[in-house]
Amino acid sequence: MFAKAFSAVRISAALAMAGSILCGVAAPTAALAEMPYLQLNKTEPKYAAIVIDANSGEMLYDKRADSPRYPASVTKVMTLYLAFEALSEGRLKPTDRVVISPRAAAQAPTKLGLPAGDSLSVDEAIRAMSVKSANDVAVAMAERLGGSESRFAALMTLRGQELGMRNTRFVNASGLPDSRQISTARDLAILSRAIMRDFPQYYSYFSQTSFTFRGNTIRGHNRLLTSMQGFDGLKTGYTNASGYNLAGSAVRDGRRLIAVVLGGSSTAWRDNNMEDLLTTGFDVLKRRSRGERTTIAANLFEDEPRGPIMRPSSEQGDGDQAGMTIVLTDDPRAKPVKVAPTLKAAKAAAKPKGQWGVQVGAFKSKGLANEQLSLVRSRFARVIADAEGAVEGAAGGNFRAQFQGLTAEAARGACTALSAKRVPCMVLSPR
Structure with missing residues (x-):
């Protein structure tokens, strides 16, 4: 009362x-x-x-x-x-x-x-x-x-x-x-x-x-x-x-x-x-x-409006994801980091831990492919671990952003984690 x-x-x-x-x-x-x-x-x-x-x-x-x-x-x-x-x-x-x-x-x-x-x-x-x-x-x-x-x-x-x-x-x-x-x-x-x-x-x-x-x-x-x-x-x-x-x-x-x-x-x-x-x-x-x-x-990599992070343009894709959309961010951590420009240079720099890899997108320019590698590494460092980033040219003029030197288990796990966040990913088996 x-x-x-x-x-x-x-x-x-x-x-x-x-x-x-x-x-x-x-x-x-x-x-x-x-x-x-x-x-x-x-x-x-x-x-x-x-x-x-x-x-x-x-x-x-x-x-x-x-x-x-x-x-x-x-x-x-x-x-x-x-x-x-x-x-x-x-x-x-x-x-x-x-x-x-x-x-x-x-x-x-x-x-x-x-x-x-x-x-x-x-x-x-x-x-x-x-x-x-x-x-x-x-x-x-x-x-x-x-x-x-x-x-x-x-x-x-x-x-x-x-x-x-x-x-x-x-x-x-x-x-x-x-x-x-x-x-x-x-x-x-x-x-x-x-x-x-x-x-x-x-x-x-x-x-x-x-x-x-x-x-x-x-x-x-x-x-x-x-x-x-x-x-x-x-x-x-x-x-x-x-x-x-x-x-x-x-x-x-x-x-x-x-x-x-x-x-x-x-x-x-x-x-x-x-x-x-x-x-x-x-x-x-x-x-x-x-x-x-x-x-x-x-x-956490904060993908807010200004600075680029590439995402698939649709929920489905063939793995290359040549068509991408860009969400912008002004996060200072979005600055590009150095990545090996080619797979050959990556192998020369350090002996890979495994023979598997993952591809995180394909782009019309080498610069965009390098940018994607930088952003994926920044946001998913624990998933990518010590894998070496590389950009490979492909038929049709696309540049493929890849991480090499993973074990089969690590490559599959990385793609599972990346795909869950709508980041394009395709497992690359040994050639």
């Missing part, structure tokens, strides 16, 4: 403070008050990322983690945090109704599309936000809990400040474009950790890939829920200004990691980057448990 009374007092105080913020009388922090509208320099990459240990909160990796970015629909994690809080405190019940106002019904897609005056249960509303990312339902929930969306957004900002989100301002509940609504990868990781820590009983909502509403099956946007081992949430987001965002979490061997990726260039790129970050993070934790001193940054 005391807890409920205390909660009511706290909410009243928060609403009063929210009103003062909306009127320009007060602000949660000086830093937040001085936070400008976000205008990214055109030369600055949108990409930002962070990985943290969910249990300890330790940061394992960051890339521009404190740079302001647009959160897009990852915003709804905070909307859901406040909804879960209301459920846990008894201010909402799963069967309560959430009414769609004219303002909610007028929101831009993605949305459930209910007309003004219609309603849905709180449980359905939560599923619509977490699975469908329904903007109309987010506004309706904001109005249900805060009286108005603007008042609720002020509450979102205040609660974020309490959780430690020092560089976040919310002005709407959905994440629809607004230059005032900004956050950071670090703040969104703090929020993701907080929602699973404070409301574990509701976290399973984020694991759902679909839900049934009025006889229709509505499918979600988070593809990693079905494609990555141990991945079980949280939320995707996208606007033209933000790029492709994802706050994600996965658990393996009893350890849970949280990662946030902001500003991806496509859904596939974002998902691949998230999987790379989490998979490498789990590997780092395992190696640390054996006494190794290593980091995610030391093991």
Whole structure:
């Protein structure tokens, strides 16, 4: 009883403070008050990322983690945090109704599309936000809990400040474009950790890939829920200004990691980057448990927009992969490293450990082939080990990027690992 009374007092105080913020009388922090509208320099990459240990909160990796970015629909994690809080405190019940106002019904897609005056249960509303990312339902929930969306957004900002989100301002509940609504990868990781820590009983909502509403099956946007081992949430987001965002979490061997990726260039790129970050993070934790001193940054080649990494242009190929696409990165570790220009030179430099090899692509120029060798070695050093890089000319003018001097087992294992990351690979047997 005391807890409920205390909660009511706290909410009243928060609403009063929210009103003062909306009127320009007060602000949660000086830093937040001085936070400008976000205008990214055109030369600055949108990409930002962070990985943290969910249990300890330790940061394992960051890339521009404190740079302001647009959160897009990852915003709804905070909307859901406040909804879960209301459920846990008894201010909402799963069967309560959430009414769609004219303002909610007028929101831009993605949305459930209910007309003004219609309603849905709180449980359905939560599923619509977490699975469908329904903007109309987010506004309706904001109005249900805060009286108005603007008042609720002020509450979102205040609660974020309490959780430690020092560089976040919310002005709407959905994440629809607004230059005032900004956050950071670090703040969104703090929020993701907080929602699973404070409301574990509701976290399973984020694991759902679909839900049934009025006889229709509505499918979600988070593809990693079905494609990555141990991945079980949280939320995707996208606007033209933000790029492709994802706050994600996965658990393996009893350890849970949280990662946030902001500003991806496509859904596939974002998902691949998230999987790379989490998979490498789990590997780092395992190696640390054996006494190794290593980091995610030391093991991961970050293929973000600027600098080249070659990927197959389709899921299938004949092994040569003459047609390639380029994803750009500005990672300083993407500088070319020396590789032997020909197979003959490689054999002269050192005696190979084995007679097998792998081919990681075929290109129209020798420079691109050398670039591919550099990037594959940089990202998959443990897979390639001490193999010698070489570029061989081929009929038709293609240049084949190869690693030689592997055993049969090492060559097959390398191709398995590379192919799993969509890097072209073909095993080369002894001639």
